[in-house]
Amino acid sequence: MPRPKPTSYERKPRVPRPLDEEKLRALALRYVERYATTEAKLRTYLARKLREREWQSESPPDPEALCARFVALGYVDDRIYGEAKARSLSARGYGARRVEGALRQAGVADGLRANISETLNPRQALLSFAKRRRFGPYSRTEPDERTVQKQMAAMMRAGHGFDDVRRLMQAASGAELEAEWQDDDAP
Structure with missing residues (x-):
């Protein structure tokens, strides 16, 4: 009689295979082909992989050199x-x-x-944020004071400056504000 398949709690955890230079390079290449990344993010990824898995080769791992090579090749x-x-x-x-x-x-x-x-262009980004969220002059209804404060707080959390946020909230219309800021940005 065949033995039944083990249930999930009986399975042994999979032990990751140790890394060598070629496997580390393959992991790095797969990472940069899959994700847009920076040199620092690639270095962090390789350090994590080296912590998670053992090193098989006798020479010590050199993720710094691998990152530098990928930068030189233009991969990163x-x-x-x-x-x-x-x-x-x-x-x-x-x-x-x-x-x-x-x-x-x-x-x-x-x-x-x-x-x-x-x-x-931070003002253009602020206008985009206000349009998308329907804040200030882009609102469908006249907001009360508490709603105005919440909207201003949301724009500040999004990384916008207080002066520009306040000006946006005081604007009578979005078109007027866009024209004003267009004139200010013109050389």
């Missing part, structure tokens, strides 16, 4: 990642502070973060 580019992430967050209506925090968390260098932040 912090500038491209940072610009794409900043554009994405800005288009969704997030302000400069929120974008800066996301780039810092991803491991983008300080100077590069500053260069990327300069290319963003």
